[in-house]
Amino acid sequence: MVEKDGCYSCLAALRVLRVSLVDELEGRINSLLEILVNQEVFTRDDREEVLCQLGPRARVRNVLDILACKGEEAAEIFLSIRSHHQQEAQKQSEEGHTDQPQFVEYNKVKQKHKDLLTRRSESMLFYNTRHGEKIPFSEHYVNLLLADGHQCLERKRHEVLTFGQKRLSMQQKSAVHRKIAPAELFSSANGNRPVKKVLVSGVAGIGKTILVQKMLFDFGGNRDHLGFDFIIHMTFRDLNLIDKPTNFRELVLRKNRHLSKELDAILANDDKLLIILDGFDEFRHYRSCDVDAFVTEPDEDAEVVVVFGSLMQGELLPDASVMLTSRPAAINHIPVGCIDRFVLIAGFSLAEVQDFFLRYFQDSAIADCMFAVVSANELMLTLCYIPAFCYIVCCILKESKHLCGESPKTMTDIYVQYLVALLRSHTQARAETFRHEQRAGAVQKLSDIVLKLGRLAFQKLMEHQTLFYSSDQDVAALEGCSLVSTFLDKTVAQEPGCTEEVYSFAHLTVQEFFAAVYCAVTDDPLPDVLPHTSSRAEGSNNGHLDLFSRFLSGILSERNANLLSRQVGLSCNKDKVDIYRQRIISELTTLCENGAQILNHLHCLFEQQDPSLALAVQPKALQVNVSDETLSQMDYNAIKYFLNLTKGNILELDLTGTGVSCEALRDMQPLLLRCNKLWLGENNLNMDTAQVIADVLRASESITHLGIGWSDIGDEELLALSNAIRVKKRLQELWMEGNRVSYKGLLSLRDLTPNPLKRVVAIWNDLTDTDPESLCTQESITVSFTDDDMWAAWGEWVFKRCEVSSNDKLVTVLHKVCNISVHCLESQWAKTFYKQLLQLIKHRIECCTEDDMCKKLKKFESILNL
Known part of the structure; x- marks a missing residue:
């Protein structure tokens, strides 16, 4: 290179090497161009200018011309990229030197596969794209955050309702080292163990499939994932179509016939193979994947679920890397012992929500105004962190001037307004074409279509199905209806020798909503699968119908029933409304008396927004159990809505294992003061949280039992609590098993036992320094199991x-x-x-x-x- 001011000039090097660079780079100028854009050396406008050139050699020359204008730093980055490519090519050449003809053919197939992946995934159809419009992946990035341990497996079952608030919390608390890029998914986090199996979990609509597409696009353009020679992409939607024994080779070739000649070599080098399996929650066999029988060879025939289970558990292609995507509701069925990394896909950031609004409304003033409306509504802002919901909220805002002026208060409010907004848009479009058609006729026809969609949604929801085939009778009934494409997505599933159209609702929650509409407006009786006190205990629906039942409750409320009647021409059955109201009152009363899990019923009550229902719940003893649910702000809103309408003491409030925070406890403090028994175990109770609990103990005239077991408290937190107990001296029992309390910490309670503390349970604490003789006089303090009536x-x-x-x-x-x-x-x-x-x-x-x-x-x- 030419020396300039004591340094080598990269710009001068480009001028010297210009002729040789044109020869060297003409075969890979397109992939190089994408790398320059991704590294922000080139803009998208620069890329378009280059691509307008006729022929690869002209494009290389144009790239060099643009670099000359961008300066020394851009030229340096370009030469660094070129050097990396040269090293990769040399390495591959050396590895294939002993078997050159096969190596050349292998590389040809590899490049052909990359080109095919690029064509298949070069753009994404985003939620607000017009027909035929393409959005390059370079304009959208999906943020990922590593989840700690098995956090994903413990996430509550109806993931949609917790996600937004969790995303806010993760954004605020996550450190830089927890953020990872898609290209780093298979990089070992600690260097101790190779990462071969990755589970990417994320709620419906969060962008899991978009992430997969971007990975395929980046690999095809030689930007990322270059540690692999091949990436094989399969969807569980396609796998669902296979109803006879098959083998892994056949599964690969279904959509990759171009790999047939080199497939033996590809599978032999399985350490260079990445298999992406998208949409595990849609797999019809997802409950049966923990198989006991395995296949070990790619040509060995077996049921699809056995082939999948063998792949995941390393019996088949043990050195291959596998990425699995799924909604959280299904991941308990994955054989998790084989998973090396659990990843939570995090959706939009606040900045991305704002950017989405700008792209949707295409006017910065309108976008800012609409975003301000959403920011003032906690429910809507929480939902906007999920891309699919962000689109739904934007649809509502676009049509809001035609709808009721009241801002949505519940999930059902949002979905009813979404339905009305889309139907109104459809009706207006028809009015322009059929100006003289009677409005009543148009509304009636739309209501018939909504009922047909509702029937399809309801029937399939009861059968745990999210995919519907063109041969299905309920799908055939919708043929020829232009409105259907608004709510149903269509894909084509390929079988050897034939194809079949496969439909699904644009979003799982849209299916649940339509199912609830159908259930509410038809004369059919309320389904028995709604959560009852008895069936819930045996896990009969396992959370599968939680959101459906909440939508049903909201639709049967007076305000949404009236809106559906006016705007859609669908009226709720009056008898069904009365039956449902009596049922929810009766079940809430029973659940409160039994102390059973109550959260979904509280959400159903909240969706009604009718205080008289809560006032009609008159249990003999008010016990509110919402344990073992990762509570979001929406959950807290439902809990507070109910308890603020009740009067008197709360016998028991169980917040065990809810991830309760200091802020949440502070917000609920007026309710905590009414509790006799308060259970806060299995939460991470730091000193700030302990201070809130201490404030409750100082002020409450009611609290007699406190549970803080397995909450990671130590002597310092216990001292804060013991000082608070001395103020009112109301607390009779303190359960703090499984913590970090030492003998020194227990000493802070000695003057409080046996009055007022008749019982202190401190088993499984750090009591190795405890002198048994010193505690023998403290009968109220229990540090081991005994044979008395207490246990x-x-x-x-x-x-x-x-x-x-x-x-x-x-x-x-x-x-x-x-x-x-x-x-x-x-x-x-x-x-x-x-x-x-x-x-x-x-x-x-x-x-x-x-x-x-x-x-x-x-x-x-x-x-x-x-």
């Missing part, structure tokens, strides 16, 4: 909770109580407790319809049978 009462309480818990929650409890050395507990209370648990497990196994859940329950059955 018998504890066993009864735990068993009662197990009876009213879902199977998932039951397994969580069993992991704890079956880890306390069952066979070391020879006390009568322990024998009785574990005998009852065994009988409950056997009953659940008899009723269970899910294979993997049966396996989990049977493991505990075998433990307790010993």
Whole structure:
């Protein structure tokens, strides 16, 4: 290079090398151009200017001309990229030197595959794209955050309602090292263990498939994922069409016939192979993937689920890398022992929400105004962090001047207005063409179509189906209707020798909403699958119908029923409205008296927005159990809505394992002051949170029982609580098992026992320095299991909770109580407790319809049978 001011001039080097660079780069100028754009050396306008040139050599010359205008830094980056490409080419040449003809053919197929992936994925059809409009991936990036451990597996079942608030929290708290780029998914986080199997979890509409497309596009253009020679992409929607034994080779060739000649070499080099499997939650066999039989060869025939299970568990192509995408609701069914990295896809940031508004409204003033409207509505802003919901909210805002002036208060409000907005747009378009058509006729026709869509949504939702085929009778009934494409997406599934059209609702929640509309306006009785107090305990719907039941409640409310009647011509059945109102009152009363899980019922009550319903709930004892749900702000709103309408003391409020924060407790403090028993265990209670609890203890005239077990508190937090207990001296029992409290910390309670503290449970704490003799006079403080009535009462309480818990929650409890050395507990209370648990497990196994859940329950059955 030419030396300039003591440094080598990269611009001068480009001038010297110009002729040779044209020869060298003409075969890969397009991929090089994309790298320059991604690294922000070139703008998109620069790229368009280059692509207008006729022929690759002219394009190289144009790139060099633009670089000359951009200066020394741009030229330096360009030469660095070129050097990296030269090294990769040399390395590949050296690796293939011993078998040159095969290496050349392998590379040809590799390049052909990359070109095909680029064509298949060069653009995405985004939510607000017009027909035929293309948006390059370079204009959109998907943010990913690493999830800690098995956090994804513990996420609550109806993921949509928790996600937005969780996204806000993650944005505020996540450190830089937790953020990863798609290209780093298979990079070892700590260097100790290779990352081969990655699970990418994200709620419906968050952009999982867009992420997959971007990875394929980047690989095809030689930008990322270059540690792999091939990426094979499959969708579970396609796999659902296979109803006979097959093998992995056939699965690959279904859409990749161009790989047939080199497939043996590709599979032999499986350490250079990435397999992406998109949409596990849509797999019709997703409950049966923890297989016991395996295939080990790519040509070995088996059922699709066995081939998939063998691949995931490393029995088939053990050195291949696999990326699996799924909604959180289905990931409990994945054999998680084989997963090396759990990733949560995080959706839009606040800046991306604003950018989406700008692209949707295409006018900065209007976009800013609409964003201000959303920012003032917590519900709508929370939903906008999910791209699909962001589109729905924008649709409503665009048509809001024609709708009711009141801002949406509930999920159902938003969806009813979304439906009306799209139907209004359709009606207006028809009015321009059919000016003299009677409006009543048009509305009636639209209502018929909505009913047909609702019937399809309802029937398939009850059958756990999100995909519908053109041969289906309910799909055929919609043929020829232009409105259908507004709510249904169509893809073509390919079988060897034939194709079939496959439909799905634009969003899972849209299907749940249409199903609820159908259920509300027809004369059919309310379905038995709605969450009852008895069926809920056995996990009959396992959260599958939670949002459906909330939509149904909201549609049966007076305000939304009136809006549907006026705008869509659909009227809710009056008898059904009365029956539903009586049911929710009755079930809420029973759930409060039993202390069973109540959160979904509180959401149903909230969707009604009718205070008289809450006032009609008159339980003998008010016990509110929302445990083991990662609570979002929307959940807290539903809880507060109900409790603020009730009067008197709250016998029990169970917030165990809810991820409750200091801010949430502070917000709920007026309600906490009314509690007799407050359970806050299995949450991370830091000193700030302990101070809020201490404030409650200082002010409350009601609280007698406090549970803070497994909450990571230590001596400092306990000292803050003990000082607060001394103020009112109301607290009678303190349960703080499984923490970091030492003997020194327990000393802060000595003057409080046995009055007012009749019982302090401190088992499983850091009491290795405890002198048993020093505590012998402290009968109120329990640091180990005994044979007295206290533990018998504890066993009864735990068993009662197990009876009213879902199977998932039951397994969580069993992991704890079956880890306390069952066979070391020879006390009568322990024998009785574990005998009852065994009988409950056997009953659940008899009723269970899910294979993997049966396996989990049977493991505990075998433990307790010993």
